[in-house]
Amino acid sequence: MLNDPMVLILMYFVMPIWLIAGFADWLCHRATHIESTTGAKESLIHLLMFVEVGIPLLAAMFLEVNSLIIALMMVVFLIHEATAIWDVRYATTARTVSPVEQHVHSFLEMIPLMGLVSVVSLHWGQFLALFGVGALRVLASISLGSSTSCRWATSRRL
């Protein structure tokens, strides 16, 4: 699977951009004195969004991606979008959201979608099965992944 360009794009392009954008957003918060404007509530909303991105990320890394996992990723993406709207609605009541931060937000909102689309392209048959089309049956089990990407993640972790 490491020979697949989409896996390489996910690991060495999408993930680093997400990390850089997340760190840049934290710098923007710091520059606008978040502790005296929107406070810890906004930090908690961001941690919630981290969990919402972390669930599909860990699922892709450690579980066998099938229709169930893809459906979970789609639902969590929509929840993440709703949380992002809540975050900006709250932030703009008391804190200046600069054009730079808005630009950073655009990355943070779209990177999960890039990740989701990449996973869908890697498991196209299971994605089609979700909608009852294609040759594959819906697989709705949760099992540890045996793919190279999973082994890669595990070996890098160790």
Add this chain to the structure above:
Amino acid sequence: MSVILLFELLPYLEELFRGLRANSGRLVPPKARRNKTGETTMR
């Protein structure tokens, strides 16, 4: 995983504790001026 924790989780945990410490454990600063949604957005 370590890089994710370092760049995504730890900064926001630091921010959370900074916010709580600055406001005596309150989630929302009491003195912050509240506007309508979007009024502080710079375009």
